[in-house]
Amino acid sequence: MTFRPAALAACILVVSASPSFADARADARSEAKEQVEFGINVAQRGLWREAIYRWEKAVELDPTYAAAYNDLAIAYEHEGQLDKARKAYEKALELAPNNPQIRQNYELFKEINDRTSSGKDR
Amino acid sequence: MIGPAPAKTGRLALAAVVAMVAASTMACGASYLEIPIETPIQPKLDVSPFQRVLVAGFVSGGSEDIDANQETVRLLRSQLRTKSSLKVIDADILPLMEVAQDQTKAAADEVARENASPNNTSSGDHQSNGLALPQRIKDEKDLEPYERLFANTAYWKRIGEEFQNPLIVTGTVLFTNRSTSGFVQRDQEVYDPYGRRRVIPTRTYMERKGFMLRPKFVFIDGRSGATMYSESYREEVLYNAQQNTPALSSYFELMDRLVPSFLSALSSQKIKGSRVLLK
Numbered sequence: 217m218t219f220r221p222a223a224l225a226a227c228i229l230v231v232s233a234s235p236s237f238a239d240a241r242a243d244a245r246s247e248a249k250e251q252v253e254f255g256i257n258v259a260q261r262g263l264w265r266e267a268i269y270r271w272e273k274a275v276e277l278d279p280t281y282a283a284a285y286n287d288l289a290i291a292y293e294h295e296g297q298l299d300k301a302r303k304a305y306e307k308a309l310e311l312a313p314n315n316p317q318i319r320q321n322y323e324l325f326k327e328i329n330d331r332t333s334s335g336k337d338r
Numbered sequence: 339m340i341g342p343a344p345a346k347t348g349r350l351a352l353a354a355v356v357a358m359v360a361a362s363t364m365a366c367g368a369s370y371l372e373i374p375i376e377t378p379i380q381p382k383l384d385v386s387p388f389q390r391v392l393v394a395g396f397v398s399g400g401s402e403d404i405d406a407n408q409e410t411v412r413l414l415r416s417q418l419r420t421k422s423s424l425k426v427i428d429a430d431i432l433p434l435m436e437v438a439q440d441q442t443k444a445a446a447d448e449v450a451r452e453n454a455s456p457n458n459t460s461s462g463d464h465q466s467n468g469l470a471l472p473q474r475i476k477d478e479k480d481l482e483p484y485e486r487l488f489a490n491t492a493y494w495k496r497i498g499e500e501f502q503n504p505l506i507v508t509g510t511v512l513f514t515n516r517s518t519s520g521f522v523q524r525d526q527e528v529y530d531p532y533g534r535r536r537v538i539p540t541r542t543y544m545e546r547k548g549f550m551l552r553p554k555f556v557f558i559d560g561r562s563g564a565t566m567y568s569e570s571y572r573e574e575v576l577y578n579a580q581q582n583t584p585a586l587s588s589y590f591e592l593m594d595r596l597v598p599s600f601l602s603a604l605s606s607q608k609i610k611g612s613r614v615l616l617k
């Protein structure tokens with residue numbers, strides 16, 4: 217009975233380390249990347265809603281893809297969905313805490329949010 | 339023979355670094371893209387019940403170089419004309435300091451009358467002293483007693499009725515001289531023996547002077563005279579002590595920073611910027 221959790225953990229480790237699991241992860245990232253690139257393409261043409269659809273799909277395919285969360289946050293920001301933007305930026309930073317570009321985007325977003333949320337001393 | 343060698347080595351090393359930076363930039367160029375965005379900001383106030391806005395006037399003080407009341411009213415009216423859907427009422431600017439002083443005098447007279455009545459045994463001196471308003475506003479402390487003007491709903495309701503129930507914008511503006519001294523970090527250009535330019539941050543002690551602007555915007559419902567919303571800001575600008583910048587241009591520089599926030603209380607705004615998309 218006591219060694220059941222250990223066996224389960226070992227099993228998960230074996231499965232996740234197996235070549236097929238790694239392939240599946242690589243496939244998910246590759247598919248997510250395609251969605252991200254398509255999203256960037258349409259965002260450049262001003263089709264931000266389509267871009268949101270693509271980037272939401274990308275984070276669904278690969279929930280560890282920091283760049284996809286970053287792009288999604290930008291699109292939410294552009295559409296005025298500021299709560300969603302904040303959550304997406306925070307998720308991107310959680311996944312890639314040392315990425316200077318994500319951090320810079322988030323700082324700029326926060327600056328706007330702070331400036332407009334309430335009157336204050338600056 | 340010995341002399342030029344380091345220069346050549348230095349140049350080669352520099353070229354190598356430039357090539358590496360260029361290569362890495364190109365590589366990075368494929369993985370990110372800067373894109374312009376416009377962030378829409380919802381207004382903080384629901385102004386749908388109003389068709390008109392009256393920028394009534396401000397209780398102002400500080401530097402005597404500018405009339406902060408008049409300048410603030412002019413600036414906000416012109417901004418609202420172009421950047422809000424409300425019709426801006428062109429009316430004489432209210433002398434709110436005088437209004438507040440008249441109201442205070444009336445209140446003090448009433449207290450005195452009450453004290454004079456034979457039924458009243460308590461001394462009213464303390465109360466009437468507490469109502470006194472400074473004749474000249476030099477700092478924030480002087481402004482404080484004027485704040486009660488904005489809570490006088492009867493007065494603002496009367497103003498509202500006079501102008502067919504608009505949204506009323508009023509408040510306080512303090513524009514003061516400011517001087518400070520201390521260490522300031524500045525970038526200094528230096529050239530090494532090989533003629534290469536470098537920028538080094540240096541700390542220098544400087545006397546600086548400038549201005550500080552502290553406005554408080556109060557939004558009043560002209561139908562009821564009640565305050566709907568208020569917000570305070572503080573901005574300052576400092577120059578070299580030798581630089582002679584006119585007070586009015588500093589005032590506009592500081593107000594320029596605040597106007598987007600002021601407007602975002604009344605109407606939706608789009609804030610332009612850029613972000614970096616990643617692949």
